[in-house]
Amino acid sequence: GALLAITPEAAAQLLHRLHAANLLQAVRQDRYRLHELLREYARRRSAADDQLVQESAIQRLATWYLSTAQQAGRFLDRYRRTIRQELTEPPDNVDPVERKRQLNWFVLERANLMAVIRQASRFRWDQLTWELADAVYDFLELRRHSADNLEAHRLGLQAAQRERHHLAQFFMYRHIALSYRELGQYRLAFAEVKCAYEISRR
Secondary structure, three states, X not given: OXXXXXXXXXXXXXXXXXXXXXXXXXXXXXXXXXXXXXXHHHHHHXXXXXXXXXXXXXXXXXXXXXXXXXXXXXXXXXXXXXXXXXXXXXXXXXXXXXHHHHHHHHHHHHHHHHHHHHHHHHOOOHHHHHHHHHHHHHHHHHOOOHHHHHHHHHHHHHHHHHHOOHHHHHHHHHHHHHHHHHOOOHHHHHHHHHHHHHHHHO
């Protein structure tokens, strides 16, 4: 729906039609994938499309992932400050069932979230890049995906430095330091947290 700028209901109807025509494979409930040959055909067709149309679709998808990850992240760590605190005000008395549902969403979408962060970085959508990195931090830290966290936040840091956005740089450095700490690389963690400290002090 985000890719096509249509409602989720309209997108679901399209998916059901494609599935009925055997052009999509159902993986599980509400999850589909393309056969490899169809994926390659779709890739060639999309390469022939107008670049602006492609970028607009990808930006819509990235923005959807950002808002969904920010909302889902509210259920993982209610005490953490985020770059955009007003969007992630934690709910009171988190329902354990809802928390598990949001956690499962992150599990299912982890590879897609990482791909979207890389894509946003390639397009130099800087704010989107650092906000996505910040939005996935709690899940990646909780599940000890430190390598993913480092990659996401390195891209976020590059974006924040291009924009000279000090608050974003602080968060990126801090999260990088904590990821190195999780990996037991304390010298690297200390170097990164010193950068975060200097920005915070200024």
